[in-house]
Amino acid sequence: MISHAFPDGVNxxxxxxxxxxxxxxxxxxxxxxxxxxxxxxxxxxxxxxWTELLARPPRGLRLIAPDLPNFGASDPLPGPPSLxxxxxxxxxxxxxxxxxxxxxxxxxxxxxxxxxxxxAAPGRVSGLxxxxxxxxxxxxxxxxxxALLSGFVGDRDGLAAAxxxxxxxxxxxxxxxxxxxxxxxxxxxFEGNARALGTSTLAAPPADFAVPVVVLHGGMDxxxxxxxxMATARHWPDAHLETWPDVGHSPQIEAPDRFAALLSAxxxxxxxx
Numbered sequence: 001m002i003s004h005a006f007p008d009g010v011n012x013x014x015x016x017x018x019x020x021x022x023x024x025x026x027x028x029x030x031x032x033x034x035x036x037x038x039x040x041x042x043x044x045x046x047x048x049x050w051t052e053l054l055a056r057p058p059r060g061l062r063l064i065a066p067d068l069p070n071f072g073a074s075d076p077l078p079g080p081p082s083l084x085x086x087x088x089x090x091x092x093x094x095x096x097x098x099x100x101x102x103x104x105x106x107x108x109x110x111x112x113x114x115x116x117x118x119x120a121a122p123g124r125v126s127g128l129x130x131x132x133x134x135x136x137x138x139x140x141x142x143x144x145x146x147a148l149l150s151g152f153v154g155d156r157d158g159l160a161a162a163x164x165x166x167x168x169x170x171x172x173x174x175x176x177x178x179x180x181x182x183x184x185x186x187x188x189x190f191e192g193n194a195r196a197l198g199t200s201t202l203a204a205p206p207a208d209f210a211v212p213v214v215v216l217h218g219g220m221d222x223x224x225x226x227x228x229x230m231a232t233a234r235h236w237p238d239a240h241l242e243t244w245p246d247v248g249h250s251p252q253i254e255a256p257d258r259f260a261a262l263l264s265a266x267x268x269x270x271x272x273x
Contacts, residue, residue: 007055015096024073025066029057039065042108046072046181052256058264070186081192087116103127127270128213135228136235140198168254212270219245
């Protein structure tokens, strides 16, 4: 049972994809006329990793934070985990919500997902914000790493130890809910997501790609190093790399006000392009 309720003003609801898959979505901000911003979580995560932002949405934005299939309160993904399958599900979720075009923000694994949406349908993306994501060549791990991840299925204490370093110097007040969602991840995704990140390279953008891109890197990130962040920025035309030396893997949790300000400025700037 999820032990954390979102603050007042957050619309936490289900949408159904054409396949019959149910996806849980949290929305906040100006739900009627705001600029759509889709927030995509990372591995072992959920829409709750955007709680700080959803609780205090920047003015003029419609924040949309889905649980991808296999994660949190959403249904399992039909078929094996893959970044392309997650990207397809994200696009269908936008369709179900009536969102034709949005700024896409991806954290960790979510960055790899939104990159694939932008390559497949750039006309639907007003801006791309990549937060501590895997580099374009993927993030391969030793074989024993994948076996270790499979061992986390049902292991709440093990997941707590693995995820705690990814939220900065302290765990947030809704930490138990983050763990609830991590435990709820579909069993095939524990190993499958990591293999997808390790084996899936990112295609080059077309020559006429014109979507504004910002890459945000936490200088204290234990997973993504500066060279990886630079490789991501170099992959995209005219991408801006921003590094926060005092932040780790999850800037939206560790420095929420700074993150909200950057997001608001980026979305407004991207809308002018």
